[in-house]
Amino acid sequence: MNKRFNNPSIKDIAREAGVAISTVSNVINKKGIVGTETEKKVLKALEKIQYRPNIIARGLRTRSTSTIAIIVQDIVNPYTSHVIKGMEEVARKRGYTLLIACTYYDIREEKKQIDVFLDQFVDGFVFLGGYDNQGVVRRVYDRGIPLVSVDREIDDPDIPYVLIDNLEAMKKAVDYLCSFGHKKIGYVTFRFEYQSTSRNRYLGYCKGLEENHIDYDPEIVIIDDYMKLNETEGTFEVVSKFLKKGALPTAFACISDVNAFGLVKALKAEGIKIPQEVSVIGFDNISFSNFMEPPLTTIKQPKKLMGATAMNLLLDMVEKKKVENKNIKLPTVLLERDSVGPPPK
Amino acid sequence: MNKRFNNPSIKDIAREAGVAISTVSNVINKKGIVGTETEKKVLKALEKIQYRPNIIARGLRTRSTSTIAIIVQDIVNPYTSHVIKGMEEVARKRGYTLLIACTYYDIREEKKQIDVFLDQFVDGFVFLGGYDNQGVVRRVYDRGIPLVSVDREIDDPDIPYVLIDNLEAMKKAVDYLCSFGHKKIGYVTFRFEYQSTSRNRYLGYCKGLEENHIDYDPEIVIIDDYMKLNETEGTFEVVSKFLKKGALPTAFACISDVNAFGLVKALKAEGIKIPQEVSVIGFDNISFSNFMEPPLTTIKQPKKLMGATAMNLLLDMVEKKKVENKNIKLPTVLLERDSVGPPPK
DNA sequence: ATGAAAGCGCTAACAA
DNA sequence: TTGTTAGCGCTTTCAT
Numbered sequence A, B: 001m002n003k004r005f006n007n008p009s010i011k012d013i014a015r016e017a018g019v020a021i022s023t024v025s026n027v028i029n030k031k032g033i034v035g036t037e038t039e040k041k042v043l044k045a046l047e048k049i050q051y052r053p054n055i056i057a058r059g060l061r062t063r064s065t066s067t068i069a070i071i072v073q074d075i076v077n078p079y080t081s082h083v084i085k086g087m088e089e090v091a092r093k094r095g096y097t098l099l100i101a102c103t104y105y106d107i108r109e110e111k112k113q114i115d116v117f118l119d120q121f122v123d124g125f126v127f128l129g130g131y132d133n134q135g136v137v138r139r140v141y142d143r144g145i146p147l148v149s150v151d152r153e154i155d156d157p158d159i160p161y162v163l164i165d166n167l168e169a170m171k172k173a174v175d176y177l178c179s180f181g182h183k184k185i186g187y188v189t190f191r192f193e194y195q196s197t198s199r200n201r202y203l204g205y206c207k208g209l210e211e212n213h214i215d216y217d218p219e220i221v222i223i224d225d226y227m228k229l230n231e232t233e234g235t236f237e238v239v240s241k242f243l244k245k246g247a248l249p250t251a252f253a254c255i256s257d258v259n260a261f262g263l264v265k266a267l268k269a270e271g272i273k274i275p276q277e278v279s280v281i282g283f284d285n286i287s288f289s290n291f292m293e294p295p296l297t298t299i300k301q302p303k304k305l306m307g308a309t310a311m312n313l314l315l316d317m318v319e320k321k322k323v324e325n326k327n328i329k330l331p332t333v334l335l336e337r338d339s340v341g342p343p344p345k
Numbered sequence C: 001a002t003g004a005a006a007g008c009g010c011t012a013a014c015a016a
Numbered sequence D: 001t002t003g004t005t006a007g008c009g010c011t012t013t014c015a016t
Helices: A011-018 A019-028 A036-048 A055-062 A076-092 A109-120 A134-142 A167-180 A196-213 A233-242 A259-269 A303-319 B012-015 B021-026 B035-049 B056-063 B078-094 B107-119 B134-142 B166-179 B196-211 B231-244 B255-267 B303-318
Strands: A067-072 A097-102 A124-128 A147-150 A161-162 A185-187 A221-223 A249-253 A278-285 A297-300 A329-332 A333-335 B067-072 B097-101 B122-129 B149-150 B161-164 B184-188 B221-223 B251-254 B279-284 B296-299 B327-330 B333-335
Touching: A011 A036, A019 A036, A019 B067, A055 A076, A055 B056, A067 A076, A067 A109, A067 A303, A067 B333, A076 A097, A076 A124, A076 A303, A097 A109, A097 B078, A097 B296, A109 A134, A109 A303, A147 A303, A147 A333, A147 B166, A161 B078, A167 A185, A167 A196, A167 A278, A185 A196, A185 A259, A185 A303, A196 A221, A221 A233, A233 A259, A249 A259, A249 B035, A259 A278, A259 B221, A259 B296, A278 B149, A303 A329, B012 B021, B012 B035, B021 B035, B035 B221, B067 B078, B067 B107, B067 B255, B067 B303, B078 B097, B078 B255, B078 B279, B078 B303, B097 B107, B097 B122, B107 B134, B122 B303, B134 B149, B161 B166, B166 B184, B166 B251, B166 B279, B166 B333, B184 B255, B221 B231, B231 B255, B303 B327
Parallel strands: A067 A097, A067 A124, A124 A147, A147 A161, A161 A329, A185 A221, A185 A249, A249 A278, A278 A297, B067 B097, B067 B122, B122 B149, B149 B161, B161 B327, B184 B221, B184 B251, B251 B279, B279 B296
Antiparallel strands: A097 B097, A297 A333, B296 B333
């Protein structure tokens, strides 16, 4: 058999200390029911022998492995990786390890991954982004496994989530554009039938227009799923094609920064000056957005905070602590930089 | 006890099929020693009952959990996340799940994470980047656990690695700069005492100068660890300070694109034109490098390929397949874009 | 307070 | 080929 190494087990400790294995277990798990003298003996044995509890064996018994599964769409997306970073730091501090899987926007893949993780006795799930597909989330929820949904809006208040108000945030972006006097405001997004986050941003765009008494003009709304996976490059191509058609607003709101980067490049390629001829506002505040030219005005999402908040919420539930509020909306901030200005005369 | 749910077990299948549990196990694990009729019965039972093997129980027995641990410095770094993507796709296809931990350049954290993963019976390790600190890698290696080191150069050919030739790649960058006639070539890096990858790039820079008969000028070599964690922003600050001192080369080579972004911004902030006054060459080919202004000339690392190659190599070892070559160097390509030009007259 | 023993679900050695 | 059983390392019940 493949017994690669022989770690000391609780048995070895028991023998060394001259006590029962259950006593050792009780010391390790701080049950507080072990006599002072006995505890001392165990502690000494623990000191002497390099012992580390076998998480797998423990997991088989307790059905818990101090492991959290996180399911994301695409780890390469900077928004995603920043949220993960926030989660990772909290998980580590609290003694949990992270299992990560990417679905690349494939719902079947998402289902498969969940099954795999279920097999592993993960203690909790984070769903980061992705399609509405509440069924798949529900399936986990109904098994009684703690879960938090991040950046995926769920109708059901039973299901804990950490979000921003995407609708209000995008409306804020449109309001900002309007405050400069823009009347022709385009929008760049991928499709959103199955994705509430992008849908709500779109709704925010519409609401922004409406409140500012601007008619919705489908000519300047670019909706294309080609921009989804290879965001920046894809947007560059899609927008380049769009520009050939001639319809040009004086400003664009963008579903996210990574798409805005491609939009900006396409605009520049046509010799269009930003913001003198066309203004652009992004969404997310990816770090690169401050290093492009011009620095991108954008809606900042509190990415790391979202991750940290979600993980703390999840671990509180895992550890059965009292959770005050499991439906959390975090605030966004509009970052004024240089890609928005008044429309040309 | 916290028995959250009662998955059907191999026992239930055995009862349903009217065979012994070991027979079921043999069917599931395709041992090929089960009679056709019996197998059919088991398959039918498997069909009827929603059965999924309990990985934890299996792991306790076999000391293997189809899990790979990957240890990175910082998941937010685009180079890192692209390599992970390459690894993730392969791992998933081959039926493994990924445990990910970040150390944020902290050696103690790295040690701690390794211990945690060791407790979990991971089947293999990937070390992505990080300090030389061969000891920590060795400790895993000596336990006989398969491991691959990526982007962390290891002297010991026993230890499998996937790398690029950092020295040659950076030398190639310097050669390229020289081919435009540059004689004053600066370099931007963080410290590299404990990090062979950055050290070898530095050595490549030095060798490039030497072969082109240019004296090394410490005045225009910027070495600062402040650029390590918050790369782009940090580099912007460091370089901005540097520019106040007045020494200015006609070209900069950069340890990585994310640092180049900060460098470029600092240069522009001083009104310096790229490439008319100063040329800049990066390293990595992060996707944004093509979307900044001017598009960044850079050395392309095959990031996803590195990840995929490393994971395939690792899993081959885990599965005890014959491995032809466990020391792999992948090629780099110099991408000519617009940030390099001839020096000013 | 301490110890003995059952058993989590599975694999593998051994017996039949 | 098939079935029985031990045991992976741990937690937890139940005696003592």
